[in-house]
Amino acid sequence: MSLNVEGGLKLVLLAGGSGSRLWPLSRRFLPKQFIQLRGHDSLLELVSGNFKGLLAPGSSIVVSSSQQAFGSAYKLLAGHTVLAEPCSRNTAAACGLAAAHCLAAGEDPVLLVSPCDYLVKDAAAFRRTAAGAVRLASEGKVVLLGSKALRADPAYGYVLSGAARGGAFKVGSFSEKPKLQQCRRLLRGGNACWYTGIFAARASRLFRLLELHQPALAAGLRACCPAGAARGAGAREIPEHIYCSLPDLSIEKAVFEKSKDLLLLKLSSGWTDVENWASLYRLGAKDKAENVLKGDVLAHDCRDTLLYSDKRLVAGLGLKNTVVADTGDALLVCPLDRTSEVALVPRALARQGRLQEHSHETVRRPWGSYTLLGRGTSYLIKRLELDPGAGISLQYHRRRSEHWTVARGTAKVVRGNRTFLLRRGASIDIPLGARHSLSNPGKTALSVVEVQNGDYIGEDDIVRVKDPYRRPR
Amino acid sequence: MSLNVEGGLKLVLLAGGSGSRLWPLSRRFLPKQFIQLRGHDSLLELVSGNFKGLLAPGSSIVVSSSQQAFGSAYKLLAGHTVLAEPCSRNTAAACGLAAAHCLAAGEDPVLLVSPCDYLVKDAAAFRRTAAGAVRLASEGKVVLLGSKALRADPAYGYVLSGAARGGAFKVGSFSEKPKLQQCRRLLRGGNACWYTGIFAARASRLFRLLELHQPALAAGLRACCPAGAARGAGAREIPEHIYCSLPDLSIEKAVFEKSKDLLLLKLSSGWTDVENWASLYRLGAKDKAENVLKGDVLAHDCRDTLLYSDKRLVAGLGLKNTVVADTGDALLVCPLDRTSEVALVPRALARQGRLQEHSHETVRRPWGSYTLLGRGTSYLIKRLELDPGAGISLQYHRRRSEHWTVARGTAKVVRGNRTFLLRRGASIDIPLGARHSLSNPGKTALSVVEVQNGDYIGEDDIVRVKDPYRRPR
Numbered sequence: 001m002s003l004n005v006e007g008g009l010k011l012v013l014l015a016g017g018s019g020s021r022l023w024p025l026s027r028r029f030l031p032k033q034f035i036q037l038r039g040h041d042s043l044l045e046l047v048s049g050n051f052k053g054l055l056a057p058g059s060s061i062v063v064s065s066s067q068q069a070f071g072s073a074y075k076l077l078a079g080h081t082v083l084a085e086p087c088s089r090n091t092a093a094a095c096g097l098a099a100a101h102c103l104a105a106g107e108d109p110v111l112l113v114s115p116c117d118y119l120v121k122d123a124a125a126f127r128r129t130a131a132g133a134v135r136l137a138s139e140g141k142v143v144l145l146g147s148k149a150l151r152a153d154p155a156y157g158y159v160l161s162g163a164a165r166g167g168a169f170k171v172g173s174f175s176e177k178p179k180l181q182q183c184r185r186l187l188r189g190g191n192a193c194w195y196t197g198i199f200a201a202r203a204s205r206l207f208r209l210l211e212l213h214q215p216a217l218a219a220g221l222r223a224c225c226p227a228g229a230a231r232g233a234g235a236r237e238i239p240e241h242i243y244c245s246l247p248d249l250s251i252e253k254a255v256f257e258k259s260k261d262l263l264l265l266k267l268s269s270g271w272t273d274v275e276n277w278a279s280l281y282r283l284g285a286k287d288k289a290e291n292v293l294k295g296d297v298l299a300h301d302c303r304d305t306l307l308y309s310d311k312r313l314v315a316g317l318g319l320k321n322t323v324v325a326d327t328g329d330a331l332l333v334c335p336l337d338r339t340s341e342v343a344l345v346p347r348a349l350a351r352q353g354r355l356q357e358h359s360h361e362t363v364r365r366p367w368g369s370y371t372l373l374g375r376g377t378s379y380l381i382k383r384l385e386l387d388p389g390a391g392i393s394l395q396y397h398r399r400r401s402e403h404w405t406v407a408r409g410t411a412k413v414v415r416g417n418r419t420f421l422l423r424r425g426a427s428i429d430i431p432l433g434a435r436h437s438l439s440n441p442g443k444t445a446l447s448v449v450e451v452q453n454g455d456y457i458g459e460d461d462i463v464r465v466k467d468p469y470r471r472p473r
Numbered sequence: 474m475s476l477n478v479e480g481g482l483k484l485v486l487l488a489g490g491s492g493s494r495l496w497p498l499s500r501r502f503l504p505k506q507f508i509q510l511r512g513h514d515s516l517l518e519l520v521s522g523n524f525k526g527l528l529a530p531g532s533s534i535v536v537s538s539s540q541q542a543f544g545s546a547y548k549l550l551a552g553h554t555v556l557a558e559p560c561s562r563n564t565a566a567a568c569g570l571a572a573a574h575c576l577a578a579g580e581d582p583v584l585l586v587s588p589c590d591y592l593v594k595d596a597a598a599f600r601r602t603a604a605g606a607v608r609l610a611s612e613g614k615v616v617l618l619g620s621k622a623l624r625a626d627p628a629y630g631y632v633l634s635g636a637a638r639g640g641a642f643k644v645g646s647f648s649e650k651p652k653l654q655q656c657r658r659l660l661r662g663g664n665a666c667w668y669t670g671i672f673a674a675r676a677s678r679l680f681r682l683l684e685l686h687q688p689a690l691a692a693g694l695r696a697c698c699p700a701g702a703a704r705g706a707g708a709r710e711i712p713e714h715i716y717c718s719l720p721d722l723s724i725e726k727a728v729f730e731k732s733k734d735l736l737l738l739k740l741s742s743g744w745t746d747v748e749n750w751a752s753l754y755r756l757g758a759k760d761k762a763e764n765v766l767k768g769d770v771l772a773h774d775c776r777d778t779l780l781y782s783d784k785r786l787v788a789g790l791g792l793k794n795t796v797v798a799d800t801g802d803a804l805l806v807c808p809l810d811r812t813s814e815v816a817l818v819p820r821a822l823a824r825q826g827r828l829q830e831h832s833h834e835t836v837r838r839p840w841g842s843y844t845l846l847g848r849g850t851s852y853l854i855k856r857l858e859l860d861p862g863a864g865i866s867l868q869y870h871r872r873r874s875e876h877w878t879v880a881r882g883t884a885k886v887v888r889g890n891r892t893f894l895l896r897r898g899a900s901i902d903i904p905l906g907a908r909h910s911l912s913n914p915g916k917t918a919l920s921v922v923e924v925q926n927g928d929y930i931g932e933d934d935i936v937r938v939k940d941p942y943r944r945p946r
Contacts, residue, residue: 316807318814328785333806373847425876
């Protein structure tokens with residue numbers, strides 16, 4: 001049963017991460033909230049699951065990047081209303097966008113805003129606290145959620161609780177990633193919380209605070225969301241020329257640190273952020289030598305070590321305090337106590353224009369995924385995996401021919417004016433310039449091996465004639 | 474100009490390694506002497522190059538495993554006489570086999586025997602010492618080559634030089650991999666050499682020593698090489714039931730430690746063994762932080778570290794004294810000072826029957842190579858690379874169909890009674906049971922993408938009708 005809140009309740013999930021701190025598992029086009037960690041749910045699913053029971057169906061908004069919303073995260077985002085940021089402008093813009101979107105649609109719900117980078121131990125306790133925040137927000141308050149600081153850790157943002165006020169606390173001062181010395185001082189005070197990034201406020205209240213403290217940001221957001229915006233689920237694109245010129249500020253810096261009379265509720269649910277490889281090590285099940293071993297790994301005489309393998313065999317011999325994180329096309333090896341520096345690597349790769357900065361070998365698409373298997377100067381080998389009932393857009397290529405062989409399942413192929421049904425082992429040529437589409441009419445997965453041949457082989461040589469997923473061309 | 478030796482001179486290259494200490498670069502079917510280290514010559518080529526000028530053309534014998542001789546090392550071994558061991562029986566059997574082979578052919582050359590696991594700095598100086606050994610061997614001596622021990626290293630075999638004797642030294646005692654304490658004592662004596670495994674002896678002299686000290690071994694070897702064995706190059710298979718029952722002994726233990734009046738010559742050429750990852754680190758060019766970086770690697774704040782990548786991007790962050798060795802299907806991470814233990818890993822894999830113990834993803838074949846690109850329960854995707862002029866055997870499969878797409882070059886395909894010429898982008902079906910062959914009639918490389926489909930997909934489902942490389946079925 002969902003909470004009965006006057007004016008309604010919307011969960012706002014902030015999912016516009018940069019995918020750099022869990023590299024090579026996370027990538028720019030697939031940040032950590034969308035990764036399915038070795039068969040488990042993604043953080044987006046785990047986090048939104050924490051709020052289950054509070055919300056009416058269809059009342060969640062995900063603020064994500066347009067690359068993700070129309071590409072790699074398309075399927076994960078189904079069922080949410082998606083606000084697709086054309087570029088990442090930090091949490092003040094993202095939170096404000098959700099508020100502006102609701103106000104433009106003539107609604108003024110309570111917004112329960114949450115990042116997607118944490119796990120909780122006791123989901124029921126978490127929901128109780130979140131429900132309390134929603135109740136206070138429905139009465140006009142802005143309520144932040146904190147989790148009692150357990151150790152002096154400079155990686156966190158801290159917020160101090162002030163005087164008790166109606167079941168909550170007044171918010172004292174903020175301290176974003178303080179030095180170790182200061183962390184210790186804060187902890188000695190006894191009222192230090194880690195700020196979780198979760199908060200509740202009515203849309204109009206949040207937007208008024210933005211107008212007060214960040215008038216340029218508020219004006220820009222209003223321009224992004226003209227009155228009468230369409231209701232309901234689906235990915236909404238935000239005008240790039242406006243949104244990308246907005247100031248890049250966190251909601252804490254932009255609004256909360258400047259506001260009086262904010263309230264704080266303390267979580268008793270056990271809250272752990274998933275920030276970097278050290279977090280995954282902390283969260284993982286340990287063997288006798290305190291190793292966390294995931295995937296096809298072999299540890300000989302290792303200690304306090306995380307071996308993570310996506311595909312390949314990873315052998316560690318005599319390692320201590322080490323992270324080995326292996327994916328199909330990139331590998332990271334790093335001491336466990338330096339994983340906070342990992343973002344340096346994708347940053348260096350971005351400067352070199354390397355594929356491994358933004359994408360994996362296997363790229364998720366609305367219809368399934370494709371995996372790059374091999375390439376030469378004038379050819380490329382891919383495996384396409386199509387979900388039952390799914391299909392790629394009707395398209396053609398200017399520079400390449402394609403040849404498809406069905407490896408598993410049954411394929412429906414449209415080529416020119418004809419339609420073919422191809423079973424396992426069958427194959428078909430798609431000449432250069434021919435309009436074609438591929439779909440999976442069956443109830444089981446379809447795997448097709450694609451060999452592309454041409455003088456130019458690039459993802460951008462796709463002319464979409466008709467796209468079931470309405471992606472930008 | 475080659476040495477003029479009465480009775481002739483044969484170089485015997487011992488190349489039957491187990492491929493475990495440089496894992497995952499080396500594998501059982503591709504031990505270190507056959508690895509082409511990132512575009513460089515293999516150790517087999519480098520070592521045999523050291524003897525260039527001493528030998529008449531066609532006078533080298535390689536003792537290798539039959540798996541290698543007929544498979545992964547086929548092309549590297551072209552031009553050598555190859556004795557293909559059905560199983561590895563250590564150096565006493567391998568050296569004796571070469572001697573028995575020559576004697577059975579009615580020849581009694583001087584054998585210059587060398588392992589394939591070292592590099593020298595000054596090839597001319599090396600050749601002078603080797604020529605000296607050959608000269609003494611032609612006069613009936615057995616001459617070992619040593620290299621002055623430079624440090625107390627327990628990884629080496631030691632030999633002490635005795636009294637000077639005709640430009641050489643008498644061999645004093647042997648000490649195989651002594652403890653560090655004893656290494657130090659040996660070094661203090663001033664006449665300690667590392668034993669290089671290189672020696673020269675006339676075939677009949679070596680074989681007489683075997684008959685004297687290892688009569689069972691000698692008798693078995695004689696049975697493996699019946700009189701009148703064919704001359705000339707090509708891979709010769711040795712009877713498995715005899716050879717595999719021979720005692721497993723090193724030539725040092727079997728003969729040299731028991732023999733009086735052996736001679737020792739000292740190399741002044743600079744000699745470094747290539748034993749494990751620490752050797753490759755020692756041999757590699759260092760950057761300012763004493764790192765050795767090979768392949769697509771990115772080192773941030775690393776020191777005294779070897780990053781080796783065959784294919785994938787390898788990123789090291791904050792590493793010290795570490796080896797990261799990455800290949801297509803397996804990765805090793807290990808402290809630099811524990812690389813002598815690496816053989817533990819393939820040993821553990823062998824117990825599990827893992828592919829990564831014996832083969833790479835890319836498997837060399839007489840006609841080129843194939844690479845496993847992907848697999849499912851009932852299909853398999855491979856890329857075949859055929860050398861110009863080369864072809865696979867005429868064959869058929871009982872359990873699978875195949876579909877070939879030409880990705881590069883032009884393919885000649887025989888299927889049943891018909892022959893097809895397929896250009897880039899073209900494709901063909903090979904139904905289950907159909908006789909077929911694939912060859913490269915062109916002068917450039919041929920790449921073919923193969924999709925196999927069937928209820929059983931295994932390398933052993935090949936029935937060879939006709940094989941240009943005369944491989945065992």
